[in-house]
Amino acid sequence: MKLELGVNREFCEPLLELKHVTKYYHGAAPALEDINFSVAEGEFISVIGPSGAGKSTLLRCINRMIEATSGEISFDGVLISKLKKRDLRKLRTRIGMIFQHYNLVDKLSVIENVLHGRLGYKSTLAGVMGRYSPEEKQQAMRIIDLLGLHDQVYKRCDQLSGGQKQRVGIARALIQDPKLILCDEPIASLDPNSAKIIMDHLRDVSAQMGITVIVNLHQVSAALKYSDRIIGVNQGKIVFDGSPSALTAEKIAEIYGSESNDLMVELGERYAI
Numbered sequence: 292m293k294l295e296l297g298v299n300r301e302f303c304e305p306l307l308e309l310k311h312v313t314k315y316y317h318g319a320a321p322a323l324e325d326i327n328f329s330v331a332e333g334e335f336i337s338v339i340g341p342s343g344a345g346k347s348t349l350l351r352c353i354n355r356m357i358e359a360t361s362g363e364i365s366f367d368g369v370l371i372s373k374l375k376k377r378d379l380r381k382l383r384t385r386i387g388m389i390f391q392h393y394n395l396v397d398k399l400s401v402i403e404n405v406l407h408g409r410l411g412y413k414s415t416l417a418g419v420m421g422r423y424s425p426e427e428k429q430q431a432m433r434i435i436d437l438l439g440l441h442d443q444v445y446k447r448c449d450q451l452s453g454g455q456k457q458r459v460g461i462a463r464a465l466i467q468d469p470k471l472i473l474c475d476e477p478i479a480s481l482d483p484n485s486a487k488i489i490m491d492h493l494r495d496v497s498a499q500m501g502i503t504v505i506v507n508l509h510q511v512s513a514a515l516k517y518s519d520r521i522i523g524v525n526q527g528k529i530v531f532d533g534s535p536s537a538l539t540a541e542k543i544a545e546i547y548g549s550e551s552n553d554l555m556v557e558l559g560e561r562y563a564i
């Protein structure tokens with residue numbers, strides 16, 4: 292069911308909750324330090340911050356593509372951080388992921404790539420044999436249509452434009468029947484027109500299907516336009532967590548440091564300095 296955003300959000304069980312999440316790679320400084328936030332079902336959240344702030348690490352810790360060093364992450368009432376491999380695989384079927392560089396199999400067709408989103412539901416053998424049910428194939432076709440890719444169904448993915456590839460990425464995530472979609476810089480490699488199409492689709496996924504979306508973005512203007520909520524990260528810490536209207540010039544300066552002047556000029560009047 293679609294949550295009415297802003298209405299009694301505090302009384303709902305969060306879909307996702309991070310408590311004291313910290314990640315060290317090899318260096319002395321943590322990539323993430325004591326991250327705490329919770330996400331309600333249906334929210335559209337953008338994570339912004341300068342290069343190296345920890346945005347990708349944060350997203351990838353959520354589905355344990357990267358293991359957090361400490362802290363707790365729970366999703367849909369389950370403590371992800373404690374799950375063993377098999378249960379983690381099962382839980383991951385409900386978390387889709389979209390990547391900057393699409394992560395498609397180039398030599399396979401659009402529909403084959405989309406059906407790969409079902410692999411998490413299958414035994415290894417059925418997956419390797421490419422065994423999909425008629426219902427799964429019909430569902431793939433419906434989602435491909437929804438994303439405006441009906442003319443490309445049997446095209447190899449290496450023959451698609453970047454924007455089309457990213458729409459295949461969204462379709463592959465949607466066929467998982469996810470509750471949450473994590474998007475790591477989904478528009479960073481796209482021209483402005485294709486970027487808009489992708490962001491519009493992601494907004495529809497959230498607003499019309501009730502799927503929670505968390506998206507890492509370099510483009511603050513896109514974060515302002517599309518999000519219910521923005522999380523600003525600097526040097527592994529959350530320095531802003533609020534609505535787009537609360538993202539003041541001072542907050543942008545805090546998130547981006549010395550890069551913020553150029554950014555505010557780009558953003559125009561509201562942030563004039």
Ligand SMILES: Nc1ncnc2c1ncn2[C@@H]1O[C@H](COP(=O)(O)OP(=O)(O)OP(=O)(O)O)[C@@H](O)[C@H]1O
Pocket residue numbers: 316317322340341342343344345346347348349
């Ligand atoms: N595999 C790794 N091994 C060691 N350090 C890493 C690794 N991945 C990321 N880091 C470091 O962790 C910090 C956060 O990196 P991360 O990629 O999460 O930032 P980001 O905000 O996503 O950056 P960008 O916007 O440039 O993608 C950086 O200092 C980075 O150098």
